[in-house]
Amino acid sequence: MSAGGPADGGGDGRGRDGRGRDGRGGDESGVKAALSGLTTRGRSFLAAGVAAAVCAYVLGQSDLLRVGLLLAVLPLVSVIVLYRTRHRVTGSRALAPTRVPAGSEARVRLRIDNVSRLATGLLMLQDHVPYVLGPRPRFVLDRVEAGGRREVAYRVRSDLRGTYPLGPLQLRLTDPFGMCELTRSFSAFDTLTVIPRTEPLPPVRLTGDASGYGEGRRRSLALAGDDDVIPRAYRYGDDLRRVHWRSTARHGELMVRREEQPQRARCTVLLDTRSIAYPGVGPDAPFEWAVSGAASVLLHILERGFAVRLLTDTGSSAPGEGLDGFAGSPQESADSAGLLMDTLAAVDHSEGEDLSRAHDVLRGGKEGLLVAFFGDLDEEQAAVAARMRQGSGAAVAFVLDGETWASGGASHGAVRDRIRRLREAGWCAVAVPPGASLPALWQQADQQQGEVFGGAVYGSKGGDGS
Structure with a gap:
């Protein structure tokens, strides 16, 4: 929830605490701004x-002079009252939730609070709000009594992922006689994060570095004896047990x-963001499908205790990522998922033309499950992608062909050649x-993996798989 503070004296000046300035430092300029807020009625009364x-x-x-003074004083009094009132009106905004899936x-x-002794x-x-979130919300509120409060609400929605600022909040005050209107802005902003759509994936069998979990971990504990323990000197506070x-x-x-800290199973999700690899824009573009697919896989793997890492073709990872990626422990998985989704909400096309930087990062990494989402691959980039497999325990690639998506037809020969080379x-x-369904493709990849390698079960920690 963000507080806008008192409406400021002009513009949307920003205080250090996120509240609008009260504008009392420049009385002369404030009075001029207030007089400029006279409506046509107010100016007519003043002129008359x-x-x-x-x-x-x-x-x-003399009687006509009294009438003239009354006509001139009424709009001036309205200006003074409204000018003093606008310092005593506060506003705040509450956004729930701050992170939503696309669509x-x-x-x-x-919320508007009148903290003055006079009614507004x-x-x-x-x-x-950005136009992509919908029409700009406007509300008309009746007079707010002294110490009173008014609340209004509206909804925002976007089919396009991204981060969108909300604010500043503008308030237009009008006196009861319609002589003057003053517009004031609050300085507080909120940010709505629209994350990619995700789909729940079925548990499957995929080989990867699963030491530390499941059957592999129980076998290692059964084979380990008391002599395998590596002791250290006692430190103050250690449990005597x-x-x-x-x-x-x-x-x-x-x-x-x-x-002892068992080694955590690892998974790297590679997202190809090259602009030349994905034609078209919009929520149904192939690049958006790839981003949503990467988000679904990251959440699916993270929920199963893997340490996950998000990597792009530029060789960059998600901010806040540790040496082994984001932890998948129950205490940290929610925060890790939030950071990963925030990263994917803002990811955009890169200007790169090859996958060499991502290959260099993977070549020096540890073994584990690798899941990649590729756009168009020419012969050279298909060769680079094929070499990424060498340092991974298992590798799954989802290849999106721009020409196929544009025509809506079946994969052409070049795509089948790239697929064959990767296999x-x-x-x-x-x-x-x-328009493919990721859960169906996920199961298809599992069947292909089972035909070639078999594999260790990671779909459930009990080791039975499905």
Whole structure:
């Protein structure tokens, strides 16, 4: 929830605390701005009052002078009252949720508080939102009593992933007589993150570095004996139940067993973002399918305890990623998933033309499951992609052909040749037709993997697979 603070004296000036300035530092400029807010009615009353006063002076009519003063004073009093009131109106915005999948709605709630001792006149509220989220919301509020509060809400929705700013909130105040209108802006912003759509994937058998989990871990613990424990010197605060008495007798000082950290299964998801590899734009473009597919796989693998890493063709990873990627522990998986989704929400096409930088990163990495989403591959890039398989325990490639997506037909010969080349290098390569279902392709890759390699079950920690 973001607080806009008191409406500022002009523009959308930003204070250090995210609140609008009250504008009291420049009274002269503030008064001029207030006078410029006179409506046509207010200007007409002021002009009529001045004219009546001049005529009363010329004609010597005191009664006409009183009428002229009344007509001139009324809009000026409205300006002063409204000018003082606009310092005492606060606004805030609450966005829920702050992260939504593409095509889903988020709710924005606006709150206006009158903290002055005077009631306000008619209020017109407007929030600035990007046009991709829908029409700009506008609300008309009746007078707000002293100390009163008004709340309104609207919904935003986008079919395109990305990060979208909401704000600033603008408030237009009107006096009860319609003599003056003042527009003030709050400085606070909120950010709506629209993440890619994801699909739940079925558990499958894929070989990878699964040491530390499942059957492999239980076998290693069964074969390990007491002599395999590597002790260390006792430190203040260590649990005395971890004291290793045999080592204590041997070294002559108190020794404790180390906290063993089993090696976590790893998975790298490679996303090809080259602009030349994906034709077309929009929510149904092949690049958006690849981004959504990468998001689905990342969540699916992360939920199963793998340490996951997101890699693009530029060789860059997601911000905040550790040495072994994002942890998949129950305590950290939610935060890791959020960081990965935020990264994919903002990912865009790269200007690169090859996959060499991603290949260099994978060549120096540790073995594990590799899942790649490729766009168009020419013969040279297919060779680079084929060499990525050498450092991986298992590799699955989803290949999207732009020409096939544009025509809506079947894969042509060049694509089948690329698929065959990847399979010869050890990839489980699957061609992605337009509008394909990722869960179905995921199972197809599993069947292909089972025919060639068999594999260790990672679909469930019990080791039975499906």
